[in-house]
Amino acid sequence: MTTTTSEARDVDVAASDDVPERGRLVVEIDGTTTLGIFRFGGRLYAWENVCAHQGGPACQGRIISRVRERLDAEQRSLGMRFDENTMHVVCPWHGYEYDVTTGRHPGVPGASLRRFDVAEAEGRIRVTV
Amino acid sequence: MTDVRRLPTQEITTATDTREILANARRDTERYGLDDYFIVDVDSHHVELDSWPEILQYLDSPVMRDSANQMMANWPNAARLALHNHSPGLTMQDVSGRIPHQASLAEETPGTTSGADRDVTLVRRAMDAMSIDVQVVFPQPMLETGLHPQPEVATALLQAYNRWFTAEVLPREPRIRTMLGLPFENPDACLATIEEFGDTPGVIGFLVTSQRHAGVHRNAYMPVYKELERRGLPIGFHAGPNQADTMTSTMNRFLSAHAMSFVTCNMTHMTNWVVNGIPERFPGLRTIWIESGLAWLPFMMQRLDHEYSMRQSDAPLLTRPPSHYIREMYYTSQPMEWTDDKLLAATLEAIDAENTLMYSSDWPHWDFDVPGRIAALPFVSEHGKRNILGETARKVFSLGG
Numbered sequence: 001m002t003t004t005t006s007e008a009r010d011v012d013v014a015a016s017d018d019v020p021e022r023g024r025l026v027v028e029i030d031g032t033t034t035l036g037i038f039r040f041g042g043r044l045y046a047w048e049n050v051c052a053h054q055g056g057p058a059c060q061g062r063i064i065s066r067v068r069e070r071l072d073a074e075q076r077s078l079g080m081r082f083d084e085n086t087m088h089v090v091c092p093w094h095g096y097e098y099d100v101t102t103g104r105h106p107g108v109p110g111a112s113l114r115r116f117d118v119a120e121a122e123g124r125i126r127v128t129v
Numbered sequence: 130m131t132d133v134r135r136l137p138t139q140e141i142t143t144a145t146d147t148r149e150i151l152a153n154a155r156r157d158t159e160r161y162g163l164d165d166y167f168i169v170d171v172d173s174h175h176v177e178l179d180s181w182p183e184i185l186q187y188l189d190s191p192v193m194r195d196s197a198n199q200m201m202a203n204w205p206n207a208a209r210l211a212l213h214n215h216s217p218g219l220t221m222q223d224v225s226g227r228i229p230h231q232a233s234l235a236e237e238t239p240g241t242t243s244g245a246d247r248d249v250t251l252v253r254r255a256m257d258a259m260s261i262d263v264q265v266v267f268p269q270p271m272l273e274t275g276l277h278p279q280p281e282v283a284t285a286l287l288q289a290y291n292r293w294f295t296a297e298v299l300p301r302e303p304r305i306r307t308m309l310g311l312p313f314e315n316p317d318a319c320l321a322t323i324e325e326f327g328d329t330p331g332v333i334g335f336l337v338t339s340q341r342h343a344g345v346h347r348n349a350y351m352p353v354y355k356e357l358e359r360r361g362l363p364i365g366f367h368a369g370p371n372q373a374d375t376m377t378s379t380m381n382r383f384l385s386a387h388a389m390s391f392v393t394c395n396m397t398h399m400t401n402w403v404v405n406g407i408p409e410r411f412p413g414l415r416t417i418w419i420e421s422g423l424a425w426l427p428f429m430m431q432r433l434d435h436e437y438s439m440r441q442s443d444a445p446l447l448t449r450p451p452s453h454y455i456r457e458m459y460y461t462s463q464p465m466e467w468t469d470d471k472l473l474a475a476t477l478e479a480i481d482a483e484n485t486l487m488y489s490s491d492w493p494h495w496d497f498d499v500p501g502r503i504a505a506l507p508f509v510s511e512h513g514k515r516n517i518l519g520e521t522a523r524k525v526f527s528l529g530g
Contacts, residue, residue: 027133027135062229094228
């Protein structure tokens with residue numbers, strides 16, 4: 001747990017193994033900032049644990065793939081399916097869903113989570129806060 | 130030295146403590162100084178089915194009580210549903226586990242001695258987490274009672290619930306208040322309910338719940354309204370969804386049915402209420418429209434005014450356009466449809482929100498609103514925010530203090 005500059009600080013938050021593929025780690029830093037670190041497709045993403053809607057703990061919600069609706073060539077519905085190429089986290093307060101790779105709600109322009117830089121080296125995960 | 134703490138709850142589930150689920154509400158409390166506001170939450174819920182066996186023992190009729198006990202004993206899934214008309218569609222409210230607090234508050238409540246005691250503990254946790262001073266607590270599935278296929282069972286269940294709530298819940302926590310449901314299918318039973326509970330501490334009004342098939346203008350209800358007016362007790366219309374209504378039965382998604390059904394329920398009642406001149410007949414009766422949001426109101430005002438101007442003879446008791454009466458009634462805020470600033474601002478202006486709107490959380494439902502939602506409104510005055518968050522409710526319910 002280290003501090004670098006007085007402005008942005010790189011903070012060692014966890015070991016790489018603490019965030020498995022399609023997993024998450026939610027940490028609080030200095031009692032003031034809470035963020036969720038997610039791993040999808042081998043990459044890490046970090047978002048503030050504050051929903052764009054009403055401020056709910058978005059990073060502590062259910063992790064689930066995006067739901068899509070299948071249509072045939074005639075535009076008839078064939079029902080719903082999970083898109084396994086996506087990873088969403090759902091705010092448990094009201095269900096706002098966010099793509100963990102973009103931090104954006106898939107259907108509400110402008111609804112997005114605050115991003116933090118995250119890096120991984122030598123088995124450790126660091127975020128810039 | 131930087132302190133990094135892993136949250137003990139990585140994923141919020143039905144087992145998570147209410148205080149932890151709502152921990153982020155503290156951000157609003159600090160940002161807006163909500164501890165400095167008198168906050169009344171005019172619509173929240175406890176889960177009465179968790180205490181269902183206790184409630185059913187308050188059934189007056191030995192025959193009805195025996196039916197309930199036999200159902201609970203013999204039907205594998207009826208221990209918490211006996212005699213109830215629970216709508217199966219309601220189990221879709223939590224969006225397949227995405228919003229767990231809607232499905233259940235299954236957290237630990239060490240030391241609680243009964244369902245009522247546990248409920249009070251859960252309510253206190255939510256109030257404290259959201260900086261709420263007074264919370265008006267309603268049941269949940271019981272609000273569907275207005276749609277019960279057997280009105281005599283509905284009447285008996287409401288009587289049992291009302292007796293249980295006033296005996297077991299209200300005395301435990303003075304910050305909890307309620308408006309008790311009226312057995313609306315039976316006007317005489319409505320009057321008996323008001324007579325029995327009208328003076329009970331903590332009972333601050335009465336509700337018409339989810340009912341949408343009885344015309345609120347029927348002559349049989351006039352003694353009910355007169356008695357409420359005489360006692361100075363408000364009447365609330367608490368809307369409820371139903372996917373089996375004629376209109377919603379065509380809807381294949383819960384989103385669609387919920388969005389429309391809650392609103393049309395109260396649209397129906399408000400239309401009959403205003404067009405038949407109930408506000409002219411009972412000018413002292415305070416009327417509250419609950420859990421339908423606000424977006425429907427400009428529609429109602431414009432639509433009814435438009436038709437009234439051409440058909441005044443259809444509504445001879447009115448001396449003013451319908452919107453004038455609508456502007457003088459009261460509304461709970463949740464779910465406040467804040468998707469477009471201009472539309473919301475116009476809506477609040479149309480209903481004179483600074484004097485008629487009352488904050489409601491609807492906790493623990495999936496579309497609940499935190500008090501910070503009101504505090505964040507950029508187009509409401511500070512005075513108006515204080516009114517909406519608590520001062521208007523203080524006046525409407527004579528909360529004093």
